Amino acid sequence: MFITNDQKAAIGGESSFSFVSMVGYDLQKVDCTLFYEYDYEGIYNTYIESVIFQGVDISGCLTEETISALEMEGIAKHEAIKGEYYA
Secondary structure, rough: OOOOOOHHHHOOOOOOOOOEEOOOOEEEEEEEEEEEEEEEEEEEEEEEEEEEEEOOEEEEHOOOOHHHHHHHHHHHHHHHHHHHHOO
């Protein structure tokens, strides 16, 4: 399928993706929101917008390593779901 440069420029925007994960030494369930921008090639400029534990956003209390791991997990889950829609 051929896409013109104008069509490529028109495809894009920003969105968020919610997923459930586990954090902490005792693996507590948290609800995460991954924010991202997208275009015809995929997603980029991703970051974890919130990590909710028992109704409280704890993202400011987590280490950079934990936030990075959650971001990678969110991207992987997003890509897995995207693959289901386009398969």
